[in-house]
Amino acid sequence: MLIRMLAAASALALTACATPATAVGSMVDVNVTDRITGETLPMYWHDGRWWVPGKPGNRYAVTLTNRSGGRTLTVISVDGVNVVSGETAAHDQTGYVLNHGQHAQITGWRKNLARVAAFEFTALPNSYAARTGRPDNVGVIGVAVFRERVRYVPPPEPVSPPLSRSKSGAAQDSARGDATAQAPASPSASNEALADARAERRDQQQQRQQEQRLGTGHGSSEYAPTQHVAFERAQSTPDELITIHYDSRDNLIAMGAIPRPLARPHRAPEPFPAPVGFVPDPPRRW
Numbered sequence: 001m002l003i004r005m006l007a008a009a010s011a012l013a014l015t016a017c018a019t020p021a022t023a024v025g026s027m028v029d030v031n032v033t034d035r036i037t038g039e040t041l042p043m044y045w046h047d048g049r050w051w052v053p054g055k056p057g058n059r060y061a062v063t064l065t066n067r068s069g070g071r072t073l074t075v076i077s078v079d080g081v082n083v084v085s086g087e088t089a090a091h092d093q094t095g096y097v098l099n100h101g102q103h104a105q106i107t108g109w110r111k112n113l114a115r116v117a118a119f120e121f122t123a124l125p126n127s128y129a130a131r132t133g134r135p136d137n138v139g140v141i142g143v144a145v146f147r148e149r150v151r152y153v154p155p156p157e158p159v160s161p162p163l164s165r166s167k168s169g170a171a172q173d174s175a176r177g178d179a180t181a182q183a184p185a186s187p188s189a190s191n192e193a194l195a196d197a198r199a200e201r202r203d204q205q206q207q208r209q210q211e212q213r214l215g216t217g218h219g220s221s222e223y224a225p226t227q228h229v230a231f232e233r234a235q236s237t238p239d240e241l242i243t244i245h246y247d248s249r250d251n252l253i254a255m256g257a258i259p260r261p262l263a264r265p266h267r268a269p270e271p272f273p274a275p276v277g278f279v280p281d282p283p284r285r286w
Contacts, residue, residue, distance in 0.1 A: 005073055006084060006113075007229040008064070008096045008104035024050055025242045028072055028098070028145045029065040032244060033105065034058050035118075043244070046257035053249035053258065054121035054214050061105040061119065062141060066098040073097050073146040073231050075238075076106055078119065078216050079129035080137025084110040088134060091144045091238055097231050109218060113226055118219030121246075127215025138215040140245050144238040148231060214247045 022043045023029035032041045032052045036059060041052040054060065062083075066072050074096050075082070077089030083106060084094045098104060108116030109128065117128075124130055127138050252258045 005094055005097045005229055005231045006110070006226045008098045008102055008106075008226070023065070024244065025067075025143070025145070025240060027066075027068040027147075027240045028074060028143065028242070029067055030143050030242045030244065031063050032141065032246065033061045033063045035061055035107070044252065044257045046255070050244050051252055051257045052244060052246045053252050054246050056121050056123065056214065056248060059107070059118045059120045059219060061107045062143070063103075063105050064096075064098060064143070065103045066100055068147065069100060070150070071097055071099055071148045071231070073148070073233060075144040075146070077142040079127055079140065080134060081129050081132075083108075086132075089142065092236070095144070096226075097229050107224055108222060110226075111221065113228075114223060115221050116224045118222050120217045120219040121214050122217035124213040124215040126217055128218040130215060131218070139213060139247055140243060143242040145240040145242070147234040147239050149234040151232075212248070212251065214251070
Protein backbone atom coordinates (compact mmCIF):
# COMPACT_ATOMS: atom_id res chain seq x y z
CA MET A 1 0.00 0.00 0.00
CA LEU A 2 1.30 3.41 -0.94
CA ILE A 3 1.40 5.88 1.94
CA ARG A 4 2.26 9.53 2.39
CA MET A 5 5.34 10.46 4.34
CA LEU A 6 7.26 13.66 4.90
CA ALA A 7 10.14 14.60 2.69
CA ALA A 8 13.32 15.75 4.40
CA ALA A 9 13.20 19.28 3.01
CA SER A 10 16.28 20.84 1.47
CA ALA A 11 15.95 23.70 3.95
CA LEU A 12 16.88 21.21 6.67
CA ALA A 13 19.95 19.87 4.90
CA LEU A 14 23.48 20.79 5.89
CA THR A 15 25.58 21.66 2.90
CA ALA A 16 29.05 21.77 4.44
CA CYS A 17 29.32 19.30 7.28
CA ALA A 18 31.33 16.11 7.03
CA THR A 19 29.79 13.13 8.75
CA PRO A 20 31.95 12.36 11.81
CA ALA A 21 33.29 8.94 12.67
CA THR A 22 31.00 8.89 15.71
CA ALA A 23 27.88 8.43 13.57
CA VAL A 24 26.12 5.08 13.92
CA GLY A 25 24.19 3.16 11.29
CA SER A 26 25.00 1.64 7.91
CA MET A 27 22.10 2.44 5.57
CA VAL A 28 21.58 5.80 7.29
CA ASP A 29 24.26 7.50 9.40
CA VAL A 30 22.79 9.01 12.58
CA ASN A 31 24.39 11.38 15.05
CA VAL A 32 23.28 14.06 17.50
CA THR A 33 24.29 17.69 16.99
CA ASP A 34 24.32 20.37 19.69
CA ARG A 35 22.80 23.34 17.87
CA ILE A 36 24.14 25.88 20.37
CA THR A 37 27.81 24.91 20.06
CA GLY A 38 27.64 23.33 16.60
CA GLU A 39 29.39 20.26 18.02
CA THR A 40 28.62 16.74 16.88
CA LEU A 41 28.19 15.06 20.25
CA PRO A 42 30.66 12.22 20.88
CA MET A 43 29.26 8.73 21.31
CA TYR A 44 30.40 6.31 23.99
CA TRP A 45 29.81 2.54 23.91
CA HIS A 46 28.83 1.26 27.36
CA ASP A 47 27.04 -1.92 28.44
CA GLY A 48 25.95 -2.70 24.87
CA ARG A 49 24.53 0.77 24.18
CA TRP A 50 25.59 4.00 22.49
CA TRP A 51 25.46 7.07 24.75
CA VAL A 52 25.79 10.79 24.00
CA PRO A 53 26.21 13.54 26.63
CA GLY A 54 23.69 16.37 26.40
CA LYS A 55 23.90 19.77 28.07
CA PRO A 56 20.70 20.87 29.84
CA GLY A 57 19.11 23.87 28.12
CA ASN A 58 20.82 23.36 24.75
CA ARG A 59 18.84 22.73 21.57
CA TYR A 60 19.87 19.69 19.53
CA ALA A 61 19.16 17.94 16.24
CA VAL A 62 19.06 14.34 15.05
CA THR A 63 21.33 14.43 11.98
CA LEU A 64 20.76 11.89 9.19
CA THR A 65 22.74 10.95 6.07
CA ASN A 66 21.30 8.43 3.62
CA ARG A 67 24.13 6.07 2.57
CA SER A 68 21.89 3.51 0.85
CA GLY A 69 21.46 3.16 -2.90
CA GLY A 70 17.96 4.63 -3.01
CA ARG A 71 15.32 6.52 -1.07
CA THR A 72 14.75 5.55 2.54
CA LEU A 73 12.01 6.18 5.07
CA THR A 74 13.25 7.07 8.57
CA VAL A 75 10.69 6.72 11.36
CA ILE A 76 12.17 8.71 14.26
CA SER A 77 11.29 8.47 17.92
CA VAL A 78 12.55 10.58 20.82
CA ASP A 79 11.79 9.40 24.36
CA GLY A 80 9.45 6.78 22.90
CA VAL A 81 7.36 9.37 21.01
CA ASN A 82 7.07 9.72 17.22
CA VAL A 83 8.59 13.12 16.36
CA VAL A 84 6.11 13.75 13.51
CA SER A 85 2.75 12.56 14.86
CA GLY A 86 3.30 12.67 18.63
CA GLU A 87 2.02 9.11 18.98
CA THR A 88 3.66 6.56 21.24
CA ALA A 89 6.25 5.36 18.74
CA ALA A 90 5.82 2.27 16.55
CA HIS A 91 7.60 1.11 13.38
CA ASP A 92 4.55 1.43 11.13
CA GLN A 93 4.05 5.16 11.66
CA THR A 94 4.92 8.19 9.57
CA GLY A 95 8.46 9.54 9.18
CA TYR A 96 10.87 11.42 6.93
CA VAL A 97 11.90 10.31 3.44
CA LEU A 98 15.52 10.93 2.43
CA ASN A 99 16.82 10.77 -1.12
CA HIS A 100 20.04 8.91 -1.88
CA GLY A 101 22.97 10.83 -0.37
CA GLN A 102 20.75 13.41 1.33
CA HIS A 103 22.04 14.94 4.57
CA ALA A 104 19.39 16.48 6.82
CA GLN A 105 18.78 17.66 10.36
CA ILE A 106 15.58 16.89 12.25
CA THR A 107 15.41 19.75 14.72
CA GLY A 108 12.14 19.32 16.61
CA TRP A 109 8.65 17.97 17.15
CA ARG A 110 6.65 18.45 13.92
CA LYS A 111 3.74 20.86 14.52
CA ASN A 112 2.66 21.30 10.88
CA LEU A 113 4.25 21.29 7.43
CA ALA A 114 6.03 24.57 8.16
CA ARG A 115 7.11 24.55 11.81
CA VAL A 116 8.56 22.41 14.60
CA ALA A 117 8.95 22.78 18.37
CA ALA A 118 12.70 22.59 18.96
CA PHE A 119 14.33 19.60 20.64
CA GLU A 120 16.09 20.78 23.77
CA PHE A 121 17.77 18.90 26.59
CA THR A 122 15.88 19.37 29.84
CA ALA A 123 15.22 17.70 33.18
CA LEU A 124 13.14 14.53 32.90
CA PRO A 125 9.99 15.97 34.55
CA ASN A 126 9.99 18.81 31.98
CA SER A 127 10.37 16.53 28.96
CA TYR A 128 7.56 16.38 26.39
CA ALA A 129 7.08 12.64 27.01
CA ALA A 130 6.77 13.09 30.79
CA ARG A 131 4.43 16.06 30.43
CA THR A 132 2.15 13.95 28.21
CA GLY A 133 2.08 11.06 30.69
CA ARG A 134 4.75 8.86 29.05
CA PRO A 135 7.95 9.10 31.15
CA ASP A 136 9.01 5.44 30.95
CA ASN A 137 11.17 5.75 27.81
CA VAL A 138 12.76 9.15 28.34
CA GLY A 139 16.44 9.26 27.37
CA VAL A 140 16.57 7.39 24.06
CA ILE A 141 16.51 8.27 20.35
CA GLY A 142 15.44 5.65 17.80
CA VAL A 143 15.55 5.59 14.00
CA ALA A 144 13.80 2.79 12.08
CA VAL A 145 15.01 2.70 8.45
CA PHE A 146 12.99 1.23 5.56
CA ARG A 147 13.99 0.64 1.95
CA GLU A 148 11.57 1.66 -0.77
CA ARG A 149 9.70 -0.95 -2.81
CA VAL A 150 10.50 -0.37 -6.47
CA ARG A 151 7.80 -1.63 -8.81
CA TYR A 152 8.01 -1.87 -12.60
CA VAL A 153 5.12 -0.01 -14.24
CA PRO A 154 4.59 -1.08 -17.89
CA PRO A 155 4.16 1.65 -20.51
CA PRO A 156 2.48 3.51 -22.04
CA GLU A 157 0.27 5.00 -19.33
CA PRO A 158 1.28 4.17 -15.77
CA VAL A 159 -1.55 4.82 -13.37
CA SER A 160 -0.59 6.24 -10.00
CA PRO A 161 -2.47 4.60 -7.12
CA PRO A 162 -4.32 6.89 -4.74
CA LEU A 163 -2.44 8.18 -1.73
CA SER A 164 -3.40 7.33 1.79
CA ARG A 165 -2.02 8.31 5.11
CA SER A 166 0.12 6.00 7.23
CA LYS A 167 -1.89 3.76 9.47
CA SER A 168 -1.87 4.65 13.10
CA GLY A 169 0.73 3.17 15.39
CA ALA A 170 0.10 0.88 18.28
CA ALA A 171 -2.64 1.87 20.69
CA GLN A 172 -1.69 3.76 23.81
CA ASP A 173 -0.68 1.55 26.69
CA SER A 174 -3.54 0.84 29.07
CA ALA A 175 -3.50 2.74 32.33
CA ARG A 176 -1.21 1.14 34.84
CA GLY A 177 -1.82 1.21 38.56
CA ASP A 178 1.08 2.31 40.68
CA ALA A 179 2.61 -0.59 42.58
CA THR A 180 2.93 0.16 46.25
CA ALA A 181 5.82 -1.45 48.05
CA GLN A 182 4.96 -2.68 51.51
CA ALA A 183 7.43 -3.13 54.31
CA PRO A 184 7.76 -6.74 55.50
CA ALA A 185 5.96 -7.67 58.65
CA SER A 186 7.94 -6.89 61.75
CA PRO A 187 7.58 -8.31 65.24
CA SER A 188 7.82 -4.90 66.83
CA ALA A 189 6.51 -1.42 66.08
CA SER A 190 10.02 0.02 66.24
CA ASN A 191 11.27 -2.31 63.51
CA GLU A 192 8.27 -1.41 61.36
CA ALA A 193 8.98 2.30 61.80
CA LEU A 194 12.63 1.75 60.88
CA ALA A 195 11.66 -0.17 57.74
CA ASP A 196 9.19 2.55 56.77
CA ALA A 197 11.85 5.24 57.20
CA ARG A 198 14.32 3.29 55.05
CA ALA A 199 11.71 2.76 52.35
CA GLU A 200 10.86 6.46 52.38
CA ARG A 201 14.54 7.43 52.02
CA ARG A 202 14.94 4.94 49.17
CA ASP A 203 11.90 6.37 47.38
CA GLN A 204 13.21 9.91 47.83
CA GLN A 205 16.61 8.91 46.43
CA GLN A 206 15.01 7.25 43.41
CA GLN A 207 12.88 10.35 42.85
CA ARG A 208 15.96 12.60 42.93
CA GLN A 209 17.74 10.33 40.47
CA GLN A 210 14.74 10.48 38.12
CA GLU A 211 14.63 14.27 38.33
CA GLN A 212 18.35 14.51 37.55
CA ARG A 213 18.04 12.43 34.37
CA LEU A 214 17.93 14.23 31.04
CA GLY A 215 14.95 14.33 28.68
CA THR A 216 13.83 16.23 25.57
CA GLY A 217 11.62 19.27 25.98
CA HIS A 218 9.02 20.87 23.69
CA GLY A 219 11.01 23.98 22.82
CA SER A 220 10.35 27.19 20.94
CA SER A 221 8.64 27.22 17.56
CA GLU A 222 10.99 27.22 14.53
CA TYR A 223 10.51 27.43 10.77
CA ALA A 224 11.30 24.05 9.20
CA PRO A 225 9.29 23.46 6.00
CA THR A 226 8.58 20.02 4.55
CA GLN A 227 5.97 18.34 2.33
CA HIS A 228 4.11 15.05 1.88
CA VAL A 229 5.58 12.51 -0.56
CA ALA A 230 4.53 8.99 -1.57
CA PHE A 231 6.56 6.08 -0.25
CA GLU A 232 5.96 2.32 -0.27
CA ARG A 233 8.03 0.19 2.09
CA ALA A 234 9.82 -2.84 0.68
CA GLN A 235 8.84 -4.77 3.84
CA SER A 236 6.86 -4.20 7.00
CA THR A 237 9.81 -4.62 9.39
CA PRO A 238 12.71 -2.12 9.50
CA ASP A 239 15.76 -2.85 7.37
CA GLU A 240 17.84 -1.16 10.06
CA LEU A 241 17.11 -0.06 13.63
CA ILE A 242 19.40 2.52 15.26
CA THR A 243 19.28 3.33 18.98
CA ILE A 244 21.14 6.13 20.77
CA HIS A 245 20.76 6.77 24.50
CA TYR A 246 21.52 10.13 26.08
CA ASP A 247 21.95 11.75 29.49
CA SER A 248 23.94 14.55 31.10
CA ARG A 249 27.72 14.30 31.08
CA ASP A 250 27.82 14.06 34.87
CA ASN A 251 25.39 11.15 34.86
CA LEU A 252 27.35 9.35 32.13
CA ILE A 253 30.55 9.77 34.14
CA ALA A 254 28.78 8.44 37.24
CA MET A 255 27.55 5.32 35.40
CA GLY A 256 30.99 4.72 33.85
CA ALA A 257 30.06 5.46 30.24
CA ILE A 258 32.56 8.35 30.15
CA PRO A 259 35.94 7.88 31.86
CA ARG A 260 36.45 10.09 34.88
CA PRO A 261 38.92 12.94 34.29
CA LEU A 262 42.32 12.33 35.82
CA ALA A 263 42.70 14.12 39.14
CA ARG A 264 45.65 16.47 39.53
CA PRO A 265 48.25 15.08 41.95
CA HIS A 266 47.85 16.59 45.39
CA ARG A 267 50.68 18.68 46.80
CA ALA A 268 50.93 20.89 49.84
CA PRO A 269 50.35 24.62 49.19
CA GLU A 270 53.44 26.86 49.36
CA PRO A 271 53.44 30.34 50.93
CA PHE A 272 55.92 31.78 48.35
CA PRO A 273 55.31 29.86 45.10
CA ALA A 274 57.42 32.15 42.82
CA PRO A 275 60.94 30.91 42.02
CA VAL A 276 63.83 32.55 43.88
CA GLY A 277 65.62 35.23 41.80
CA PHE A 278 66.87 38.78 41.61
CA VAL A 279 65.58 42.12 40.35
CA PRO A 280 65.46 42.10 36.51
CA ASP A 281 66.69 44.98 34.34
CA PRO A 282 64.10 47.51 33.19
CA PRO A 283 62.99 47.43 29.55
CA ARG A 284 65.10 49.35 27.06
CA ARG A 285 64.07 52.84 26.06
CA TRP A 286 62.77 53.32 22.55
